[in-house]
Amino acid sequence: MKATKRKKQICRVARWLLTAAAILLLSVGLTLWRHNGSSYLTGFWDNGSQTLVFGRMLQMQQNQHSPGGFMGVYTQDWSDQQNRYWYRDNTPMDPAQFQAYTHQSGLQGWGLGILNKVLSVFEDSGEARETMLYTANSILFYAATLCICLAVGYGIGWVPALAWLTAAVFAPWPQRGMKDLYWCLWTWWLPALAGLLLCAVTRARGKTPRWCYFFVFAACLVRCMCGFEFISVFLILCEIPLVFCWAEALCARRPARPWVGRMTAAGLCALGGVAAALGVWFLQGMAYYGSAEKSWANLSGAVTSRVSLTDGAVSDVTVGQVLRRYLLEINEPLVQIGPVTVTLLPLAVAVLAGFVLCALALRVRGRAASRELFPLFCVWVLSFAAPLSWMVLSKAHSYVHTHLVPMLWHFAFVPVSGMVLAALICRGAKALLHKR
Template sequence: MKFEIVEFLQRYRQYLLYVVSFIVFFLSFQSNFFKAAGPSFYVSLNDSESLVVLSILNASSNQPSRGLGLYTSPLSIGDIYGAFSDKKSNIITLPYPSQFGLQGHLFSALHRIFNFNDIQYYRAINSFILAGLLALIVSAVVFELGIFAAFGMVFSIVASPWITIFAKNLYWMTWTWILPLVVVLLLYNPMVQRFLNQRRLIYFYAFAIFIKCLCGYEYVSTVVIMSSIPLLYKAIRDNVSLKRLFVDGALLFVVALVSFLAAVVLHSLVRADTPIHGFYDTFIRGSQMSTGFVASAVYPGLDKFVDMSAWSVLRNYVVNWGTPPVAFFTVSFPFIVALHVLAAVNLTTRTSRKSLALGVCFFYSALAPISWFVLFKVHSAIHGHMNYVLWFSPFLVIGWMVLFFSLASNHNSEKDCFAQSNKLGDL
């Protein structure tokens, strides 16, 4: 009997790992099962989510869907959520112009079908999709790097107050940040390639970036860099030429850029009376506002944020954490990063290509959050109450993977710590 159980676990371990990690993630995101975030944490994101709630309320009054709503009556955020629960739809709203608002269209359509009066049902959709995508990544990590690295990934996510509060939010649609990364992972999966060739998967990647941009341009540089990490890992592990790495990386970047521009064009068509005015308001004025070129001229109150240097903004996100990066331990962000750096350096000095690839990817992943902090410093300066989540996209997540993997392999042979598969494509 014992042998049969062991044989069953070995045969179906991939599916069992997926199911277990999915359940852990879903409980963490939907119900804060591990108490990683306090109630006050969620309040900081209510102002953005209320835009989607207003869009749903607009749909309740049988008005045509117009993306996201921006309330014009003197209501508090609590009043908006209360109106949703009470099924009141007499709130005067105006369209939110800063993005296409795909999430508003999506949840408005779902509300017309199901008419739930509890917003948690709609939030559960986001929790479900994000948990499913992350569980796929966990499965890939287990069979490429072993259980210790996968445990580090799961720990970093469920112990993060920031991921916990963002995961189910109707506005942020966090799963759209992860989808491009998952598509790139699938690019190297022979089982997937039996049904979808690489060209079609590139189309899926373009669609994933397009969907992300339609749900908001926030953090798009982070999302693109994050999605390229599997490409870099495979290149180092398989010792491919720099030319091939550059060509593949350039392809991802060009596809992402085209998808971004396609989203801007679609947004422009619905934002203004003419496509030219819409493009100017969406792309030119929007980028100028986020980077600080004209923000102070349009909104004088933003002077103090515009005048901040990129270094000051970045420093703020390094040393001025209001809450611990890890929910269950009172440790500072610099201390955690120092541990991760030491572990990554340890990996890069080994002979194994996998160790080298993982260590290099950790350092490369720092570019994902830093790109947004620096390139869009005004947005980062204004949103200092929430942009800390970018450190988990995926710098700190990979950091914990590196730390757990390094510690485990120091006490065991690398053969035991690595997964049975020698190729990411064998997943």
Template structure:
């Protein structure tokens, strides 16, 4: 009898493992091919082909400079082979083309203008990979796209897998579907500059730490702080301080879920706040110091780096317009509410890529699925899930409530950037819609999937 029971347990564990492997394979495949070549036509093709080609060209420029003068020349900073200062005069389309041509044709630069607002770790890594690989530049560049798209797909699949383990296959399908259909994830997925996976790394670390250690010991808190430090340091090294407030709030989003699920005490809240704050704070400090040294190597010293960091922070937030070039005046004077409204009205998914209609109203307001529509949908689904959860057993009921709380907390992650870095958000409406996927839409669609699941199956009443 015992042997039969052991065999059944073994078969069940094998079946569960097979389902999980299948989930990872399907999710990675769907995301990878979408990121690499827009195979699902989620984004308009020309947009996909040219999106953020200007910033990516700075990585290409770094590889040319590394091949020419060494990986750590000009402090290892990314940049462009132009005579102008790209901090003041951004590169033109012709200069962007010249960057790619120089790399692909093995040319060199006479001049190099570094971009000094990011450490450029991704440029250093690609330069390290570029040097020993005995292939043509064309094949190497394609390989770098494959690597970046694959890492991005793996990172998002790790998040999908967490939803699968917590809520089951139905919810996981909704989450992976939202990632595949997001035009913003698609156009960013293989970009060498943005290295999308790095934004999600701290959140993934916290997700699985908390899942495996629901009641951590004091020694484990030290371990957690070190792991958070490493993950945030990697993020800052790979793509700098891009969307840093969103990354940090995304990182602590799992804490909200487990805090509600496990009914944390005030003592636990304080401990986790200290762990997250200490680990991420030290990582950011190290990254700022590193950037200042890099700028100092490219200019006249460490204090030049400090001055540039302060100047760069000011132009992205709420500095006085008169202290900056006129080109930044409109963004610094812009109203915060207006900036947020712009992003709320952004497009998540465009059905016009699949349908051709002449009715302008239908095309603009019905076929373009806007984030405002998703917010309304998530509110309705949150209400339905909460209502239905009253008829659930205690554990799934608490899970549903925790998911709802976490979803609406996660909305603070994108909002933090739109509000704190208002000036940056005002200018960069061609890219910052990406932040809604960090991780608000994932949790929103998880609520959607959970609501559909509980309303389409018989629920057990809670025991009194």
């Protein structure tokens, strides 16, 4: 009996290791195939902000900690890319040449600074190390995407999982942004991965261990320590998997109330992670400014301006204007496969049409369409609400940063739309082809 149990444990560990190895190899392959390590072949997304990270890495490489010790430092001219050129040339720096950036906690600058110091042992060229860091960021983004694909494959189907991956691989915005050292797009998926892990463990065990909630807390903490912008999107991403499980249980007439409790607990843990990140930021401010009052003024000023409470530059801009800008006026490709491009409104219309046609196909076969489609519809609506939530919460940031906000459609509206559309096609075709 003990030998059989041990053999099963060994098989389980071996399966996990093989899966992890496959994800890593495929992530490397996708990065090389799509040239994500190159700073020239795919272009940049917000190249100005990541100069903060280059300045911080250069400081750490030269064992400097002033000014600030925050995520980044910049020269007198914001976004002038000078830090990047200094980093490439390993230029000796005087701390007086920098200003501290005090609106972030700065975990990514510190983490990449450590990785850069390790890489500098083997590679003296700053340009070569820059490519290595881009490559590492891209591999992590693909790895997070593939982990979500696995969850989709086991939970919904492998064709929808392939659609999710296709939406990520052929999306122009993430192709430019996944290498960005400031935003670290792979961390944007951490709350969603924590929610998926909680759902998978709960389904397997019939109950939710406490450590699952800790992962939700940690995922939101790490994400916010790499930047608080777009925070409402990440919080919704964390809840989407739990909402799917709740809707599925409700439609199957299984107890759904426990999932409401899990959604509440996960939400509280996510907010706890946000609060902890704010606490770290506040303590950093105290160390830098020398007083709690100045630290609080800096923190509260940054937060309230981000959510349009104190930014007078857009006091006359309405939420309707912001939404119209991103729903109707900005019509850039969200997915591009050769000459074929997909934009926002056609994608939304295609998914809605898919729901209608699939419901008709199920009804023709005498099956309850609402029961089978309700979980997918909940996920799709929330995926649409996630990017819109930031546009509503932060009209100032959104109205000005049109080079940043469209990225939010990929977290998670675009991949979810691809996944849902594929699932609808599969279910509709199966219903029509299935013999009575």
